[in-house]
Amino acid sequence: MKKNKILYTIDYDKIVNFKERVTRFTVRFEFKRSENEKYFEEDFAHLHDTGRLTELLIDGAELLIKSADNEKRKTKWDVIAVKVHGEIILINTAFHRYITESIFNNTEISPFGKPSYIKPEIKHNNSKLDFYLETEKDKIYVEVKGCTLVNGKTAQFPGSPSVRALKHLKELMELKKEGFRTAVFILIFRKSEIFAPEHIIDRKFSETFYEAMENGVEIYPMLLEYREDGKVCFVKNIEVMEKNF
Secondary structure (H helix, E strand, O other): OOOOEEEEEOOOOEEEEEEEEEEOOEEEEEOOOOOOOOOOOEEEEEOOOOOOOOOOOOOOOEEEEEEOOOOOOOOOEEEEEEEEOOEEEEOOHHHHHHHHHHHHOOOOOOOOOOEEEEEEEEEEOOEEEEEEEEEOOOEEEEEEEEEOEEEOOEEEEOOOOOHHHHHHHHHHHHHHHOOOEEEEEEEEOOOOOEEEEOOOOOHHHHHHHHHHHHOOOEEEEEEEEEOOOOEEEEEEEOEEOOOOO
16 A cells, blocks of 8 residues: 555645644634744634643644634634644644545545445434445444544544543444444544553543454554645554553
8 A cells, every 4th residue: 555645635824833722722823923023923713623732732833724714703713733743733623524535435545445325424323423334345334533642652542531432432332233334543643653542531431442342343543644735644554552451
């Protein structure tokens, strides 16, 4: 399989200096100045990621931002990615859907083969799963998780306790019992060599994660890269660490 295969393009308009996370969905930033300017200009941007991101949104970090389409919005900018620790890390979860659809349609990368039908945000019981798709052989439910937390060379999820993610794992196990093929795609946006659930942050999710694997839910951690030219590239599949807690 060809590495660094381009999956999707996400443009941005400016690179600015991160100042602080004001609320869960808002950050304050500072435009970069030219040599002739004496003062910085500040503004606010919408952050489409509910994770803590405390290891990424730090002093010295830069933000890749894009002008918002809706001129009536309070925040005129959207955060696309953060540039820190020598990496550019996609932190806008709104694009996970489109990246995943591109994976589904790329038979070199997708574990399912060519899809004949793809339905995003499919309702099941009292919640939504990210995708339902069909191939010539299978009917498949897929949940997608974005991963930006790394400890050493280990990518980890979740970055904060997630009742929703736990619920999705249980639903995938039930669907597997009903005869469907079920899977979790973990889109990893930081350099790493292996994946493990973060059992210190969320023990229940982590235990259920391994239970789901044992019961036939397929887990696909995929290392991706967001480049400064706006391209999202597939790098490689990585393994899941054996349970060690």
